[in-house]
Each structure stands twice: as structure tokens, then as C-alpha cells.
Amino acid sequence: MIYSFMLAILVGLLKWFQWKFLIVDNAIDIYIGLIAVFFTLLGIWIATQLTRPRVEKVIVEKEIFVPITDEFTINKTELDKLNLTKREYEILQLITKGHSNADIASLLFLSLSTVKTHTSNLFVKMNVKRRTQAIEKAKRLQIVE
Amino acid sequence: MIYSFMLAILVGLLKWFQWKFLIVDNAIDIYIGLIAVFFTLLGIWIATQLTRPRVEKVIVEKEIFVPITDEFTINKTELDKLNLTKREYEILQLITKGHSNADIASLLFLSLSTVKTHTSNLFVKMNVKRRTQAIEKAKRLQIVE
DNA sequence: AAGCTCTTCATACCTTAGTACCGATTTTAT
DNA sequence: ATAAAATCGGTACTAAGGTATGAAGAGCTT
Numbered sequence: 460m461i462y463s464f465m466l467a468i469l470v471g472l473l474k475w476f477q478w479k480f481l482i483v484d485n486a487i488d489i490y491i492g493l494i495a496v497f498f499t500l501l502g503i504w505i506a507t508q509l510t511r512p513r514v515e516k517v518i519v520e521k522e523i524f525v526p527i528t529d530e531f532t533i534n535k536t537e538l539d540k541l542n543l544t545k546r547e548y549e550i551l552q553l554i555t556k557g558h559s560n561a562d563i564a565s566l567l568f569l570s571l572s573t574v575k576t577h578t579s580n581l582f583v584k585m586n587v588k589r590r591t592q593a594i595e596k597a598k599r600l601q602i603v604e
Numbered sequence: 605m606i607y608s609f610m611l612a613i614l615v616g617l618l619k620w621f622q623w624k625f626l627i628v629d630n631a632i633d634i635y636i637g638l639i640a641v642f643f644t645l646l647g648i649w650i651a652t653q654l655t656r657p658r659v660e661k662v663i664v665e666k667e668i669f670v671p672i673t674d675e676f677t678i679n680k681t682e683l684d685k686l687n688l689t690k691r692e693y694e695i696l697q698l699i700t701k702g703h704s705n706a707d708i709a710s711l712l713f714l715s716l717s718t719v720k721t722h723t724s725n726l727f728v729k730m731n732v733k734r735r736t737q738a739i740e741k742a743k744r745l746q747i748v749e
Numbered sequence: 750a751a752g753c754t755c756t757t758c759a760t761a762c763c764t765t766a767g768t769a770c771c772g773a774t775t776t777t778a779t
Numbered sequence: 780a781t782a783a784a785a786t787c788g789g790t791a792c793t794a795a796g797g798t799a800t801g802a803a804g805a806g807c808t809t
Contacts, residue, residue: 494639
């Protein structure tokens with residue numbers, strides 16, 4: 460639309476210049492020059508309108524120091540050394556969470572006797588005498604969270 | 605330089621056009637139109653040459669994982685909340701290391717009774733029922749190492 | 750000086766933890 | 780298939796943990 464409008468102006472200008480050079484024949488160079496300048500500017504204007512601004516992206520890396528997420532990973536080596544059974548390890552985990560033997564019996568649907576048997580065997584394997592020592596050792600060896 | 609070269613072409617063209625319209629007087633509109641189109645294109649070309657691409661800096665955050673300096677710092681806020689006495693806190697620390705009441709009595713040169721009194725008061729303040737729960741809570745609140 | 754908290758210790762009582770020893774299934778590995 | 784390990788459960792006993800209550804001295808504040 461803008462361009463067609465420009466063409467309209469162009470036509471008008473042509474008529475005007477045509478009339479002009481009939482009057483002043485020698486001034487034709489000047490008019491042509493003016494046309495040249497005008498259309499050059501028009502071209503520049505069109506170009507700036509049509510061409511999207513060329514954007515050159517320069518990627519700048521900004522270093523951000525992030526503390527390693529304190530993901531707990533069990534020390535499998537140490538855990539294997541202890542040679543605990545599934546049940547024993549399960550019970551150890553509950554012990555470290557502060558559960559009593561009675562609690563554990565309820566949680567695992569076992570009798571108190573069974574839990575006591577497991578804990579006793581567990582302590583022998585861990586080479587500790589009390590559950591509090593088991594907790595301390597388990598946390599130190601990183602075999603529980 | 606390019607522009608002066610263009611002006612040279614322009615001068616040449618003017619002479620050519622001037623000569624042309626002397627020969628074919630009626631064709632002036634066409635020549636003017638050609639001039640318009642040419643200089644429009646010239647303007648567009650100049651514009652594309654002149655406009656430098658805008659440089660846009662894109663800052664990309666690069667995460668660098670830094671191992672947590674595992675310097676343990678006690679959570680003073682949580683510790684203050686509990687309002688423990690020196691002795692109680694001292695005993696709590698020994699409990700978390702797996703010591704029995706008898707051990708603690710020996711270590712602190714106290715009677716077993718005294719240790720029991722302290723632990724009992726400690727558990728009330730910590731709102732727990734057993735030493736294992738105290739351990740779990742103390743570690744969770746990071747008030748002991 | 751009176752009041753407060755902290756500390757120490759004691760007795761009595763109850764609960765939980767832990768050991769020892771046993772028997773019985775069920776899994777797992779050879 | 781057989782042996783070994785793991786699981787489950789029980790009784791009886793001892794050890795340790797925990798509660799309740801009281802008492803007394805030390806140190807601090809008002």
C-alpha cells in the first residue's frame with residue numbers, strides 16, 4: 460500500500476517534471492538529480508522498513524556456582540561388608556529413624572520377639588552393643604540416610 | 605568511494621538520458637520511471653550496506669557445580685528454640701555419639717542418676733520419648749554433628 | 750535477702766532394649 | 780535334592796533407659 464502510494468506520488472512528480480522541463484529546458488539535469496536523490500532516500504527508507512533488524516546473537520557464558528545437591532548416596536561398599544540381610548537392613552533403617560522395637564514390630568507386622576532377634580543379630584554383625592551405637596555407625600559409614 | 609563511483613554513473617546516466625530524450629521526446633516518462641526504479645534499488649542497496657547488524661549479547665547461565673564444603677555448622681536458631689542448658693546439650697551430643705547413660709556418667713564424672721535426670725529433662729524439651737528419637741531430631745535439625 | 754535456674758544426687762518403679770537358647774518354616778544356592 | 784541361610788516366633792532373663800519425686804547447693808538477678 461505504501462509502495463502504491465509512492466507510485467502515485469511518482470506519477471504526480473513525473474507530470475510536474477514534464478511540465479517543468481517544457482518551461483525551463485536547461486534545468487533538466489537538476490530535476491533528474493533531485494529525482495535521483497529522492498528515490499535513493501525512498502529506497503533507503505523502504506529498505507529500513509522492509510528489512511528486519513539484523514540481530515547477531517553473541518552468547519556470553521555467565522558462570523553460576525551451584526552447590527552440589529546434597530543427594531544422599533549410600534556407601535554400598537561398607538554396606539556389603541556388613542553382610543546384612545534384607546530384614547536386618549530394613550530394621551536398621553527404622554532404628555535410625557528413632558523407632559522402638561515395638562514400633563518396628565507394628566510397622567513390619569512382626570512380633571516383638573522377631574524384631575528383637577533381628578536387632579540382636581544386626582548388632583553382632585555391626586559389632587555394636589546398643590542401637591544408639593548402630594545409629595552412629597550407620598550414619599558414619601553412610602549406609603543409611 | 606562507492607558513493608562517488610555511483611555519482612559518476614549518475615552523471616553518465618544523466619548525459620545518456622539527456623541525449624535520449626532529445627531523440628525520443630515522448631519517451632521521457634519511461635526514462636524518469638527507470639531512473640526512479642534504479643535509484644530506489646540503489647537506496648535499498650545503500651541501506652543494507654549501511655545498517656550494521658545489531659549485536660545482541662545473550663547471557664547464558666552456565667551452572668558450575670561446586671562440591672559442598674562439608675564444614676558442619678550448627679543450626680543456632682533451632683538450638684536456641686529448644687532452650688537447652690549447657691549440660692543438657694553436652695549430654696545430647698554424647699547421646700548422638702552412641703554413648704550409654706553409664707558411659708556419659710563416667711565421661712562427665714557424674715552419677716547415673718544425674719545423667720538420667722538430665723536426659724529426662726532433655727527429652728521433655730525436645731519433645732521426644734526415647735534417646736533414639738532425640739538423635740534423629742537433633743541430626744535433622746542440625747544441632748549436632 | 751528472696752527468688753530463680755542450673756546442677757547434682759538419690760530412691761522407687763516401670764518400660765524398653767538386648768541376650769541366650771530354642772524350634773519351625775521358607776528361600777536360596779550348590 | 781540337599782544344605783545353608785534367612786525368616787519368624789517363643790520363653791526367660793539381664794541390662795539399660797526412662798519417669799516421678801524430692802532434696803540440696805551454686806550462682807545469678809531483682
